[in-house]
Amino acid sequence: MGIAIVVEFRKAAASRTLWATSILVAFGIPILAGTLSAAARSGNEQILAQLGPLGGASRWELLTGITTQVSAAGALLAFGVGLSWLFGREFADNTITGLFAQPVTRGCIALAKLCVFFVWAAVIACALVAATLAAGFALGFPLGEGAAADQTRLFALLVSTAALATPAAWAATLGRGLLPGIAVTILILITAQIVSIAAPQAAAWMPLAAPALWALFPGSVHPGQLALVLVVPIIFSAATALAWHRLQLDK
Secondary structure, eight states: OHHHHHHHHHHHHTOHHHHHHHHIIIIIHHHHHHHHHHHHHTTOHHHHHHHGGGGGOOHHHHHHHHHHHHHHHHHHHHHHHHHHHHHHHHHHTTOHHHHTTSSSOHHHHHHHHHHHHHHHHHHHHHHHHHHHHHHHHHTTOOOOHHHHHHHHHHHHHHHHHHHHTTHHHHHHHHHTSHHHHHHHHHHHHHHHHHHHHHOTTTGGGSTTTHHHHHHHOGGGSOHHHHHGGGHHHHHHHHHHHHHHHTOOTTO
16 A cells, blocks of 8 residues: 555656646635735725625635635635546556556555545645735735634635545546546536525535535534535545456456
């Protein structure tokens, strides 16, 4: 398992796809949030209208709220792309045949890919929080107790969002390519958005929507509902490992 993780880590470190995705999420989202926060503070009516309830927020609440809203959707798509690349590229580049000759089992390789993915997601979450703090300091926001709590929730949202993207690994395996994984990620994103809008009170019980609701409105989601998020990575990580274990070249 250790050897498999090292090999997959080297693959990921050499990937331009993962590097580009990392930069866009970790730095692109805070820059966008900082720009919108500055525009809102200057009284831009169009921006304030687009922000909705956040239009009345100030300082860290405003900046973190915008970052959270953008991250809930943008990070999910980014993590889905990352997982689709980690698993789907083996089929797209036709390197999957070489894995059948390795002494490490394919199920073990799949779990190693997932381990690398979660480490990558945690690093992105840390970088995004750091970049958000830097954006706040650049705007002149003083660091207070409320800011620390907001950034902690932001980090937890990123990690939870990475967990919700795990179905992309399973889809990329069954579909033998990148596009099925990306398609499933978009489906998850759309489903979460529809449920949050159509049934906001029931959305807290839906793992796909609970993390974003909790990050934006902590009192609307209790710990039991948030814990249901763990069901998604457990089920789909096991399903992905099983699919790789049973993988055949002619099917």
